[in-house]
Amino acid sequence: MLITFKTKAYANITMFGEVGRRMLEMMDFGTLVPGAIREEDVPRALANLQNALALIPEQEAPTVQADEDQPFVSLHTRAVPLLELLRAAIADETYVSWECDLNKRSYGIRKEAANLTITGERLPGNQ
Numbered sequence: 001m002l003i004t005f006k007t008k009a010y011a012n013i014t015m016f017g018e019v020g021r022r023m024l025e026m027m028d029f030g031t032l033v034p035g036a037i038r039e040e041d042v043p044r045a046l047a048n049l050q051n052a053l054a055l056i057p058e059q060e061a062p063t064v065q066a067d068e069d070q071p072f073v074s075l076h077t078r079a080v081p082l083l084e085l086l087r088a089a090i091a092d093e094t095y096v097s098w099e100c101d102l103n104k105r106s107y108g109i110r111k112e113a114a115n116l117t118i119t120g121e122r123l124p125g126n127q
Contacts, residue, residue: 002101003033009092010085014101019078024098026052026079036097039089045096046086053079 003020005013015023024031027045037045058076089096 003098004101005082005085005096005098007085007089007092007096008094010088013081013085015078015082017100019075020098022075023049023079023082028052034097034099036095039093039095042086042089042094042096046083046090049079049083049086 001017002014003017003024005015005020021031021033024033024035026049027037028048029035029037029041029045053076056075058074086096
């Protein structure tokens with residue numbers, strides 16, 4: 001699963017599901033996907049994320065054995081684009097939203113065959 005963060009003020013940011021959910025936890029706005037943060041709450045989300053990152057060592061050891069071909073990327077590094085997105089949303093006084101990105105090429109899922117439910121609502125096209 002991929003999670004895409006969106007705002008009118010910045011380019012979309014897509015993260016792997018586990019990393020995206022961790023960012024949501026650190027922002028303290030729940031982990032439900034899809035979701036949104038009202039424009040007046042975005043500064044608090046940014047502060048929460050910055051504070052949570054400050055508590056994590058810069059080179060936090062991976063919780064899962066990393067692929068030998070892929071270098072370890074810290075949460076601090078992974079958070080940079082999201083931090084910039086939040087700052088842009090604050091400057092533009094707009095909301096931030098996120099959604100699940102089920103790319104059928106990445107996951108081999110045929111839209112018409114998938115019968116997925118997220119937070120109790122059927123996805124478009126899965127009636």
